[in-house]
């Protein structure tokens with residue numbers, strides 16, 4: 092026969108595990124964060140790195156890069172509907188999912204919200220705005236993430252939005268974000284020093300994903316070859332070759348997201364060197380937290396190799 096005290100102990104044990112108190116349930120609840128694109132996924136993971144009750148998922152597959160042609164799957168729509176917080180790049184890069192966003196916008200964060208001016212979003216030349224070389228995306232260039240200084244601004248915006256949504260962890264988010272921002276600022280200083288070597292030099296970028304990075308390094312953008320990731324027409328190429336030949340001492344900058352055949356042709360045709368720079372728009376699905384920093388260090392080395400060490 093079971094002694095009464097033992098029965099009580101068993102009952103209490105069962106009750107604790109089968110029916111945990113409400114606060115224990117709350118403590119185990121995860122904050123489900125969905126980042127739309129690769130760069131904001133990396134930044135967000137760095138902000139929440141010390142908060143085990145957060146989960147950050149990436150919507151557009153890591154290796155896909157710029158989502159200019161991305162089409163949402165039914166599973167993507169489910170993810171958007173079920174996430175607690177959706178971190179967008181903003182500045183127009185996430186326009187492909189606007190119709191799938193919840194009507195109430197309080198669970199979305201636009202990481203690039205503070206960068207509208209830098210992106211040229213207001214008063215941009217846009218698609219109808221003159222020469223190819225002066226083109227930006229309609230409403231501005233959304234690829235501000237390729238500048239470490241602007242990545243820091245995006246990280247702080249993400250951090251403050253998460254801190255507001257999850258005040259219990261606000262200080263943990265802020266500590267991690269400040270640590271990451273310091274590392275981004277160090278990269279920005281390295282790029283700033285390169286400006287002494289690039290003064291007066293122009294750059295023709297394959298895609299405007301590289302514009303912010305090249306601007307940080309002091310290069311003046313002359314033209315964009317593959318606007319919105321689209322292959323230029325023959326007439327476009329003829330115009331580009333004329334434009335590039337008119338500018339001496341420039342370089343071509345290739346984005347590894349896209350095939351380099353056209354860039355190789357332009358390099359040969361214009362007698363202009365081509366350097367590979369990575370805008371950090373894509374990466375491996377298991378990218379470590381310092382992936383962006385590693386990519387930018389490689390870019391800095393490439394620029395130093397080409398223009399000389401500061």
Ligand SMILES: [Zn+2]
Pocket residue numbers: 157158159234298299300319320
């Ligand atoms: Zn792009």
